[in-house]
Amino acid sequence: MYTLYGSPSTAGTAIHWMLLELGVPFALQMLDFDKGEHKTPEYLALNPDGVVPTLIVDGLPVTQMAALLTLLAERHPEANFAPPVGSPERAAYLSWSFWLANSFQPHFRAWFYPHEPAGGEALVAVQAAARAKIEEGLARLDAHLADRDVIVGDGFTTVDLLTTILCRWTRNMPKPATTWPNLKRYLDRVRQRPALIEVHAREGLTDWIRG
Ligand SMILES: N[C@@H](CCC(=O)N[C@@H](CS)C(=O)NCC(=O)O)C(=O)O
Missing domain, CATH: 3.40.30.10 (Glutaredoxin)
Structure with a gap:
C-alpha cells in the first residue's frame, strides 16, 4: 500500500x-x-x-x-510503463526522462516561482527567460513527435506521462503546448486516457482535460 x-x-x-x-x-x-x-x-x-x-x-x-x-x-x-533494463529503447527512455526532469522541468519552477532565482528582483526577466526555454523545449518535443505517437518506442511510458504533465502546466502560459500541432495531436490522444480523466475528477480539476 x-x-x-x-x-x-x-x-x-x-x-x-x-x-x-x-x-x-x-x-x-x-x-x-x-x-x-x-x-x-x-x-x-x-x-x-x-x-x-x-x-x-x-x-x-x-x-x-x-x-x-x-x-x-x-x-x-x-x-509496461518503462522499457526493461537492457532493452534497445532503455537508453532513449533514460535520456528523455532525465532531459524532462533535469533540463526542462526547472524552467517551470522559474516560471511559477520567479522570486527563487531572482530573490524578489527581476521577476519579469526571470519569467521571460523561463518562457523562452519552455517554448524551446516544447518545440523540441513537437519536432520529435512529427512522425511518432509516443516519445519512446511503441507504447505509452512514464516519459509520456511526464511530458503530458509538464505540457499541462503551460495551459495558462502565453503560448501553451497545444499551440504546436504535433504536440496538440499527441496531447489530444493522451487526454482520452481514462486514468488521466479520473485524476482530474478526483482532484477537482475541470480545465484542460477536455481540450
Ligand atoms: N523537483 C521536484 C519539484 C516539485 C515541486 O516543485 N512541487 C511544487 C508543486 S508542482 C511544490 O510542491 N510547490 C510548493 C512550494 O514550493 O512551496 C519534483 O520533481 O518532485
Whole structure:
C-alpha cells in the first residue's frame, strides 16, 4: 500500500495519475498549500524541500516526480510503463526522462516561482527567460513527435506521462503546448486516457482535460 502526499494540480498529480494507471491501492494525503501544510516539521521530515510529491514506499518516503514515476514502473513491470533494463529503447527512455526532469522541468519552477532565482528582483526577466526555454523545449518535443505517437518506442511510458504533465502546466502560459500541432495531436490522444480523466475528477480539476 502506497501513501501519496500531493496537492491538486501539481507535480503530485503525476504520481496520482500513475497510481490510477497502475490500478494499485494507495492512500492519499492532500496538502493545503494555503495553510502551509507542506512546510510543517512533520512533512519536512518526509520531504526536506517542502514540496510535493512524496510517496511512502514500503514505509519510507521517496521524493522527486520523475524518480517516482520510474520507480513505480519498475515495481509494476507487468504494466509496461518503462522499457526493461537492457532493452534497445532503455537508453532513449533514460535520456528523455532525465532531459524532462533535469533540463526542462526547472524552467517551470522559474516560471511559477520567479522570486527563487531572482530573490524578489527581476521577476519579469526571470519569467521571460523561463518562457523562452519552455517554448524551446516544447518545440523540441513537437519536432520529435512529427512522425511518432509516443516519445519512446511503441507504447505509452512514464516519459509520456511526464511530458503530458509538464505540457499541462503551460495551459495558462502565453503560448501553451497545444499551440504546436504535433504536440496538440499527441496531447489530444493522451487526454482520452481514462486514468488521466479520473485524476482530474478526483482532484477537482475541470480545465484542460477536455481540450
Ligand atoms: N523537483 C521536484 C519539484 C516539485 C515541486 O516543485 N512541487 C511544487 C508543486 S508542482 C511544490 O510542491 N510547490 C510548493 C512550494 O514550493 O512551496 C519534483 O520533481 O518532485
